[in-house]
Amino acid sequence: MAAGKKILGLTALLLMLTLWASYFYVFNENRDGQLGGAGDSRAWCGTPPSGEAALLGKDQLTLRITNNLRGEFMLSGSVVVSERTFNRYDLGRNELRLRLEPLQWSYGVTPIFLEQVKVQPLSRNLSATDKSAFAELEPRPIGVQGQVAAFPFDTYRYGYKPVLYYLKGNERIDLRFKNITTQMEMSNTFTPIQKYNRVEYINEKNSMIRDEDYKAYGPHECAFSVERKGSFKVVVLLLLLILCLPLMHVFYRDEPGIDFLATLVGIAVVRTVLVGPVKDFELYNIDFLFGAAILLVGTVSLIKAMKAHSRREMALRSGATSSW
Template identity: 85%
Template sequence: MSVGKKILGLIALLLMLALWASYFYVFKENRDGQLGGAFDSTAWCGTPPASDAVLLGKDQLTLRITNTVRGEFMLSGAVVVSERTFNRYDLGRNELRLRLEPLQWSFGVTPMFLEQVKVQPLSRNLASANKSAYAELEPRPIGVQGRATDFPFDTYRYGYKPVLYYLKGNERIDLRFKNITTLMEMSNTFTPVQKYNRVDYINERNAMIRDEDYKAYGAHECAFSVERKGSFKVIVLLLLLVLCLPLLHVFYRDEPGIDFLATLVSIGAIRVLLVGPMKDFQLYTIDFLFAGVIILVGTVSLIKAMRANSRRELALKSGSSW
């Protein structure tokens, strides 16, 4: 056996070991269809979540943040207004509004643009025992710091201070709610990590860091870093290693045309599974890896096909069987 075949056989053996090791790791991490524990993808900040806010008639704002496969973050939630607050600010006539004031995401940069979230009309229930009014927030995407194209190493940062207010003429009147809760309910592939001060949230080495940057965020300020789970990165690695199988077959076969077609089909399926179909020709970093695999398999297949064709022509000219 030639040295090249021995090296190729060793690579194939290592690939098989990596595939099975990754498979058993992911199998062990599976928890009824979830990667890791049931609460690894959820977190909260602010006032501890309470389901009795409506029953008790307290002033409470609850924000719920979810995500999509493409790295879009959606915000929804609800607000409960007590009878005292409702009457004090005359919210029957004044429209209740919500703004999200972004926290500083980089040293030397001061956020200027606020996110406005529409609050549905309050549903009055002041005649009941809890003496409160209730309204849902209109779901909408919100801005986060991060790039989805870095998949599967994409990380995102979310940091806002929610403030309820209403307009009285040209004057903006802020409402001081004591109970504000932000719930991060991420998909199975993400882990949210709460950040407690500006230094941890910004996560930059900078000479502009001051002592006050280590001060803890306020009760209503919420900052998270959202990262991919390690087990999900192993799944991506497992699928990428599977793509190496047709490549190895290409080196072993004399006429590997079918392996090139298998590579195209498998890459298309894996790409759709991981990040969905291409949208507006937006390329992810992983797409360049897919393209490299296609070019490599196609190049080797074509070279082998040309060599096989040359041997065939030489055999015909010499009159021997090929």
Template identity: 90%
Template structure:
């Protein structure tokens, strides 16, 4: 066995050891189908979720932020209006609305666009003990700061101040709700992290940072970032390493085989499992790695096929057809 084959054999052994070690790590991180504890994928800000405001018939706004693997974030929730607020602002006739005022995400950018969330019609329940009205928020996507193409190292940020209001003539009247809760319920692969001040949320090294940037956000302001879990990054790495097996095989064998086809099928399966099929020709950074693997396998297979064809032609010319 030549030195090249020995190096390939040692590389394959190290690869297999890495795969098994990573598999054991992910297996130990598994908690009932979750990568890590369930609490690692949830967070909240504002009024504690265990608040009894709803039971006492107080004004309360609850927002729920969820996500999917493709980096799309959705907002839903509900609002409870007390009898006093309902009558004071005549919400039986005035449509209740919600706007999300974005917090500054960069020192060089001042956000001006507000996100409007539709509040469904209030359902009066004034005959109950708490004498309140209730309404659901229409689920809608929200715009976050981050790029999904950086998968699996993509991170997202979102900061806002929710304000309930109604329009009276040409005047916008804001309602002051004291109990506002935001629940972040992320998927298995993400970890939400609450940010408590502007400097921590913007997270930029800038000479414009002042002492007041470290002042805590207000009670109604909510900012957080979402990052991929370390265990999920290991899963992605293991799948990429599995694709190295046909790559090693095409270097190890003297004759080309179905290595290119095996790599192509493997890449298709891994890509679909991780980020889904290609949509609108949107490419992720990881797709260029897949492309490089295909090019490398295809190039090596083609070179070996050309060399094999050349040797066969030389053998035919020399009359040594019996060995072929």
């Protein structure tokens, strides 16, 4: 056996072993349809989540942060205003507003753009014993720091301080809510990791780090790093290795043909499963890997097809010469 065939055989054997090992790892990590534990994609910061404040009619702001496979983040939530606060600030006439003040995400950068979130009109529950008012936040996309194109090694940083306020003429009056909770409810492929100070959140080796950067965030400041689960990265690896099977067939076949079509269909399916169809020609880093696989399979198939055609022509010429 030629050295090239031996290397090809060992590569094929290693590929099959890796495929089966990845498959059993993902199988063991899948628990009730979840990659890992059920709580791995959830976290919170601020006031511990509880329905007690709402039942007692206390001031409470709850933010819910969700996202999808593509790394797009959405914000929603609700606010409960006690009767005392409602009357004190005359929130029946003054529109309640919410702003999110972004935390510093890089040394030497001071965030100046605030995220404005619309609060729906307050609805008073006068029949209840606490006579509190309730309103939902209008769902909207939220800006985070991160690079979507780095999939599946993309990480995101969410860091904000929520502040409720209303306008009195040209003056902005901030409301001091004690119960503010931010709940991170990430999709199955992400894990939120809370950061407790500026050094952990920024995560940069920089000479500009000062002692005050190690100071813990305030009770209403919320900072998270959202990363892909290790088990999801193994799923991506498994799907990429499966795409190598048509390539191995191309090297083994003398006249490959259907392998190129199988590669195209396989890549289209894997790309759609992982990140969905291409939107406005927005390419991820992994798309260039897909493109390289298509070019490699197509090139090898074409070269082998050309060689096979040359052999057939030489055989026809040799046959015609001998008959002559």
